[in-house]
Amino acid sequence: MSRKLLETEGPDWVQRGIITETQRGQLLALYPTDTAAVGLLPLLGSLLVGLSALSVVAANWQGLPELVRLGLLLGALCGAYAGGEYFRRRGNLNLGMGLIALGLLLFGASIVLTSQLYQLIGYDLTGLLAWAVAGMGLTWLYRSRLLFLMTAVISGIVQGYNTGQMGAFSYLTAVGTALGLGYYWWRRPDALLGGVLATGLLWQSALLINHLHVKITWFFIPAMLVYAFGDWQPDRPAGRALQGPPLVAAFLFTLGLALFGESDFYAGQLRAPLVPYLAALAAVLALSLWGKQRRGRLGSTTDWLLLLPGFYFTGGLLLAVATLVVLYAYSGSVLWRAHQEQNQDRVTLGTVLFVLTTAVAYFKLTWGFMDKSVFFLLGGLLLFGLSWLLRRRAARTFASSTPKS
Amino acid sequence: MSVPLPPVPTAPLPDLPEPRRRRWLQWLVLAQVLFVLGVAAAGYATEALGQRIWLRTQPVDPRDLLYGDYLNLRYQIGEVPGSLWRGPRPPRRKQAAYVLLSPHPDSTYEAVGVYPERPATTGRQAVLRGSVQDVWRRGLRLRYGLERYYVPETMSRSLHQRRSLRVQVSLAPWGQARITRVDTTAR
DSSP states (O other), X not given: OOHHHHHHHHHHHHHHTSSOHXXXXXXXHHSOOOSTTTTHHHHHHHHHHHHHHHHHHHHHGGGSOHHHHHHHHHXXXXXXXXXXXXXXXXXXXXXXXXXXXXXXXXXXXXXXXXXXXXXXXXXXXXXXHHHHHHHHHHHHHHTOHHHHHHHHHHHHHHHHHIIIIISOOOHHHHHHIIIIIHHHHHHSOOHHHHHHHHHHHHHHHHHHHHHHTOOGGGGHHHHHHHHXXXXXXXXXXXXXXXXXXXXXXXHHHHHHHHHXXXXXXXXXXXXXXXXXXXXXXHXXXXXXXXXXHHTTOGGGGGXXXXXXXXXXXXXXXXXXXXXXXXXXXXXXXXXXXXXXXXOHHHHHHHHHHHHHHHHHHHHHHHTTTSOHHHHXXXXXXXXXXXXXXXXXXXXXXXXXXXXXX | OOSOOOOOSSOOOOOOOHHHHHHHHHHHHHHHHHHHXXXXXXXXXXXXXXXXXXXXXXXXXXXXXXXXXXXXXXXXGGEEEGGGBXXXXXXXXXXXXXXXXXXXXXXXXXXXXXXXXXXXXXXXXXXXXXXXXXXXXXXXXXXXSOSEEEOOHHHHHHHHTOSXXXXXXXXXXXXXXXXXXXXXXXX
């Protein structure tokens, strides 16, 4: 509850006799006014001064002697960390963490600018990897969500730079991200960080698949490993958040398969060697199921519907239709589970997925056979009808659940 | 779903005690400073210990608005005929490529072979690492990371009007490279 709400609504509550005036005072004392807002003006002032200093330095950067430039970089780096610690100790946590984060950014900038200063190129990958390692260290030191987020992004950038500019994949970066951030998240589960971590790992997996020039379906092995890791996480919302990105990837992939799988050329591009791929997928599935069983979440096994390797069939249109059936089964199961759990957000999600699937199915099955105006008219009516039905169903579920609770 | 939830196996991670955190932060900042100094030292060491070779190049597109002045250099060894490729399989984009360089009579170096792995050298030969940017029927386009040379403001105007330049590159035994000199008096 925010202080603002108390301040505005409090007198009304007292008037209605819900709380007494003394209680209102006690409640207000629980939520002291935010001191951070008071410090905002000096902060903005120092930001402006900092910016002007930065622009002076940037304008004269090329003209400064090498050692002065190096000194400026290192001075700013140490200054940011020292300032961060100083403000943290004085109780200004947000400003302190902001400065620490700035220090991390300055470390990356120092590496890049120093290499540039000496016109130096290196192919040993360590330069930027050190940046990611520093981020990891700071995340563990401060147990900070901001630093975790930055480290995930920095690792992604480092890996993107390695594969894009240097033609090499840094396995050390990938494993380091997975273990360092993964273990941190395991011990301090958090929904937002779960999503960020999964997205970062998927990004690196995609870069790896692209780097290795193998069939893109291999992407789902590491992606589903991330998913399976979420199954083992005792904290349910954090686990679900980690599983979000892999599921989004799998859903979009299946949607694409429904749209284009009809052409055997596209499906052929997806066919990884049958036995190794299926064996790897089965191993990950087993790991995931074991985790689900241990945590009592076997109900979410339907997620794996999206991983059915339909692209091995050479059925043409039949494959597209079969994929649509799978998509319906999946979005239907999401809806059904959401209604069972009476989870409003997941009902919305399930509805969106269901409508999306219907749109694709409709497009796929009728585009060739129907006059275009009839196509759009019927399609629109179908979607309207569907969303009305689903919303009514949702409303009924929640209406029946409210009196009970 | 009737299976009872097993107890949480790990306690949530506590915050680090203040003195310990501060001590570790000091080490971490020190390591970062030392790393940046190490990068600088590698720059000096590459210049001092590296093998120096001259490469033929020409400047393109001389000014960048954001980062002050630098030259974009197009090296003669940036485009090599496909016949120089010495790999078992055809080259691919973004692949690493090691270019074997041999001195020309006018003392600039030219590519004599492009390898997927570092080749052995004889005599005054040198190896420069690059990556494949483009592959077409008759040749390869390579990037070395040396394509950008940051120059003092006063110098660039006279430089970018030249059609041909010689650039001295220092190659460290551990694989790093840096431009150490730009010869403006060349033909």
